[in-house]
Amino acid sequence: MKAQVKWVDNERFMGLTDSNNTVVMDADKNSKSAASPMEMILMGLGGCSSVDVVSILKKARQDVQDCKVDIQAERADAVPAVFTKIHLNFVVKGNNIKESQVQRAVELSADKYCSVAIMLGKGGIEITHSYDVQAA
Secondary structure, eight states: EEEEEEEETTTEEEEEETSSSSEEEEEOTTTTTSSSHHHHHHHHHHHHHHHHHHHHHHHTHHHHHEEEEEEEEEEEESSSSOOEEEEEEEEEESSSSSSHHHHHHHHHIIIOHHHHHOOOHTTEEEEEEEEEEOOO
């Protein structure tokens, strides 16, 4: 896997993936013209975990209609301001979704499948999960 990041202007950068996709990042807290690099990490974690959760639920023949994950993070007060805690709350909507299946999917993603979560956890970040099951 490879990527390239190129300076655009000020604190804005353009990322280019090996699969030829681009994303803009902006570290300027005042301009907010794009996600910051740290926000990109949170979105990567949410994306990785969500892919797992939806895939596992579909394999379990659960009628998933929607899935989102709300992520809250805490950072260290000193530089470098690394993440110290991250909490993911999955909201899964569907028809007759079994709560036990959602719990299983979230746990499998966290403990076995999500490379991003496992990597961040090995870096000393406390990662917790919760979920809410709603009718479609």
